[in-house]
Amino acid sequence: MTQERIIKIEAYYRDPGLVERIAANFRRFWLDIGWMHMEAEENGTCSIYMSIYDRSKLGNLDLSIITLSKMVDIDFVEELEGARYNKFEIEYNKSKKYEWGVVSE
Amino acid sequence: MKGSELLVKSMKREGVKDLFGIPGLYNMPLYDSFIEDVESGELRHILMRHEQAAAHAADGYARATGRPGVLTATAGPGVTNIVTGLITAYQDSSPVVAITGAVNRNAMGKLSFQESDTLGVSFPVTKYAVEVKTIEEIPVWVKNAFYIASTGRPGPVVVDVPRDVQMEDIENVNYPETTNLHYRSFQTVVDKDKVRQMALNLMKAEKPVLLVGTGVVWANATDEVLKLSEFLGCPVVSTLPGKSAIPADYPLYVGAMGYYGRAEASMVALESDLLLAIGARFSDRTFTSYDEMKDTKKIFMSINLDPTDFSKGIKPDVSMAGNARVLLQELLNDLSVMGRKKANYAWNRRINELKDYYSQYSHPPDDGYMRPWQILKALREALPRDAIMTTGVGQHQMWAETHWENLEPRSFFSSTGMGTMGFGLPSAMGAKVGRPDKVVVDYDGDGSFMMTGNNLATAVDEHIPVIAVVNDNRTLGLVRQVQDMFQNKRIVGVDYGNSPNIMKYAESFGADAFEAHNYSDIMEYVRTAIRENVPTVIRVPVDKEELALPTLPPGGKLSEVIVSDPRKNNKN
The missing domain is CATH 3.40.50.970 (Thiamin diphosphate (ThDP)-binding fold, Pyr/PP domains)
Incomplete structure (x- = not known):
């Protein structure tokens, strides 16, 4: 069975490079991201919830989390036990589609 | 503004x-x-x-x-x-x-x-x-x-x-007095219980060893390591970059251990019943097989700034996170109240046996070409005690690992984690700019030297009088020896032709250039370079068949160390 962890990251958001570095941290350990949800405040404080799982079975989950915890801009990482993900929903009226450089209403 | x-x-x-x-x-x-x-x-x-x-x-x-x-x-x-x-x-x-x-x-x-x-x-x-x-x-x-x-x-x-x-222009500038960051320098946590546990383990151990890494250099903890070693009568081994922390003439220093490290240092680490790593992570270059180390059933202890290192490779039985100098001082204080450790003659005797045994392999005689160990010995004789040595990456780097005797902290720099060819000359130039009072030598190989050798022009233009000693064997020797030893002699893509002439190359930049034909030449040219105080290249021809030994088979364990040329005999 694939191992999964749900984590909460408290961080400082300066630009999307934060997400890039977090994703790269898990990529380097051959881990996958199941879902993620981020909320950034005007003052830069930011909470990120995400699921990471070890499809490669290299056993890097613990190491990846503790390594992430020492990255500049990360205040701390919490591993959430018994966490349940309620599917994120969004409502909208209309969309504009971008497909390989072509825009359509 | x-x-x-x-x-x-x-x-x-x-x-x-x-x-x-x-x-x-x-x-x-x-x-x-x-x-x-x-x-x-x-x-x-x-x-x-x-x-x-x-x-x-x-x-x-x-x-x-x-x-x-x-x-x-x-x-x-x-x-x-x-x-x-x-x-x-x-x-x-x-x-x-x-x-x-x-x-x-x-x-x-x-x-x-x-x-x-x-x-x-x-x-x-x-x-x-x-x-x-x-x-x-x-x-x-x-x-x-x-x-x-x-x-x-x-x-x-x-x-x-x-x-x-x-x-852009700005009128009112606010220079910050402090940093405001979501970043923390690692904490030094003095846990008295752990200090005591480490002290007790060290006192009890019959065959302890200290493994020293780069963290000791950055914490300026050389004195504390030597005091601990002296107090315990305990041998010291190092990682390759950790060489820079320990004077090679310290009597209890056995050498750098690991993939191309001194066999006796690796064996001391293997045979020990307690290993205290100080400012050293258990890297795959130092411990080539974690299973092999774990199988020894020894006690592992670690003092390391970065606590995440305790989660990699081998989990230490006792660990303390923080500045090595501060934590070693705590450990020394705790040990001092316990009294002297009883000398362990059997362990000391065993270490001497290992040194004697492996020394017969590490100093082969000349066979037509100059030998790296003697080249480095000549350099040691010609250079002042506090000279800085940098290296490129390749066989010469491994020869420096086993045979270069750096005698002061912060005097040996090499690209050890990344293994970046071309590091030697420019890093020597940087070291010389930062420490103009020191003699700085780039000990290099021709393959590595040629990757950044064009910066000799800068050394000349900017008057940065570094000395590059280039072991010239016209091949990428470390790759070649792996092909030779472990890939059925299928040597491909490593041998260079005659271009360039290293002497003319150096001279074209305005550097002094010498070709050494024997060990006396090396010493003489180094002394000349120091006296003339100009960028200098000393070409030292070496045999492309020369091996960097000790070595391991790819993926090998430290106990599988190869110490003599298997092409010449079967004596391992």
């Missing part, structure tokens, strides 16, 4: 006096703003011949001085060229600050001329990289960058400043 002036002033507030770099369109405002500082001698700019070399020079400067080395590069190829130098510094925990110029803010993301997504390129190879978004942020991020680079586990930081931010 322009942003570029503010950049210069901010750097000077951080104590920057030397800057390695190459100008281009996007860092030109910075250059324009430090002309007066360069003219007055307040700032020295060293114009390198490739940005990779600028990064290595800043790295060498940092390792030699203990202060961040600084470089500048322009956007695009300037930035991509420093990547190898940045990751080299990152792997070896060296504080480097790179100030890069970027395209104008409104040009970003549009495939503008020389646009390179500096952050995207830099994130994976640095401790941190930041884009300065407004002119007000310049002093803040320069201060932050130096703090991040030099605290915790040191490492490289990139500060990317768009050209238009450099060109």
Whole structure:
């Protein structure tokens, strides 16, 4: 069975490079991201919830989390036990589609 | 005041006096703003011949001085060229600050001329990289960058400043007095229980050994390590970069252990019943097989700044996170109240047996060519005690690992984590700029030397009198020996032709050049180079069949060490 962890990251958001570095941290350990949800405040404080799982079975989950915890801009990482993900929903009226450089209403 | 002036002033507030770099369109405002500082001698700019070399020079400067080395590069190829130098510094925990110029803010993301997504390129190879978004942020991020680079586990930081931010004007400047970051330097936690547990384990152990790494260098903890070793009568081994922490003539130092380390050092580590790692991670280059180490059932203890290292490879039985110097002082205090440790004659005898046994293999006699161990012995005789040696990467680096006797802390630098060929010459230049009072030697191989050798031009132009001793065997010797020994002699893609003539190459830059035909020549030319005080290249021909020994088979265990040339005999 694939191992999964749900984590909460408290961080400082300066630009999307934060997400890039977090994703790269898990990529380097051959881990996958199941879902993620981020909320950034005007003052830069930011909470990120995400699921990471070890499809490669290299056993890097613990190491990846503790390594992430020492990255500049990360205040701390919490591993959430018994966490349940309620599917994120969004409502909208209309969309504009971008497909390989072509825009359509 | 322009942003570029503010950049210069901010750097000077951080104590920057030397800057390695190459100008281009996007860092030109910075250059324009430090002309007066360069003219007055307040700032020295060293114009390198490739940005990779600028990064290595800043790295060498940092390792030699203990202060961040600084470089500048322009956007695009300037930035991509420093990547190898940045990751080299990152792997070896060296504080480097790179100030890069970027395209104008409104040009970003549009495939503008020389646009390179500096952050995207830099994130994976640095401790941190930041884009300065407004002119007000310049002093803040320069201060932050130096703090991040030099605290915790040191490492490289990139500060990317768009050209238009450099060109903007500002009236009221607020220089920050402190940093304001979501970043913490690692804490030193003195846990008295753990100190006591370590002390008791050390007192009880019959065959203890200390494994010393780079953390000891950065914590300036050499004295404490030697006191602990003396108190316990305990041998010391090191990682390859940890060589720089321990004087080679310390009687209880056995040498650097690991893949190409001294066999006796690896055996002492294997046979010990307790190993205390100080400022050393259990890397795959030092412990080539974690299972082999675990099978020894020894007690592992670790003192390390970065607590995440306790989660890698081998989990220590007792660990303390923090500054090695502080924690060793606590340990020494605790030990001192326990009384002297009883001398363990059997362990000492065993260590001497191992030294004697392996010495018969490590000093082979001449067979027509000069031998690396004797080359390094000649260098040792000719160089002052506090000389700094850098190396390239290849066989010569491994020969230096086993045979170079550095006698002072911070006097041996090599690209050990990344294994970057071409590190030797520019890092030597950086070390010399930072420590002009020291004799600095780049001990190199021809393959590695040629990767950044064009920077000899800078050494001559800028009067940076380093001595490059180049072992010339016209081959990529370390790859060749693996092909020879472990790939059925299928030697391919490693042997060079006769070009260039290293002597003429060096002379074409205006450096002095000598060819050594024997060990006396090496000593004489080194002494001449020191006396003349000019950049000098000494070519030392070596046999391309020469091996870097000891070695292991690929993926091998330390106990599978090969100490003699298997092509000549079967004696391992």
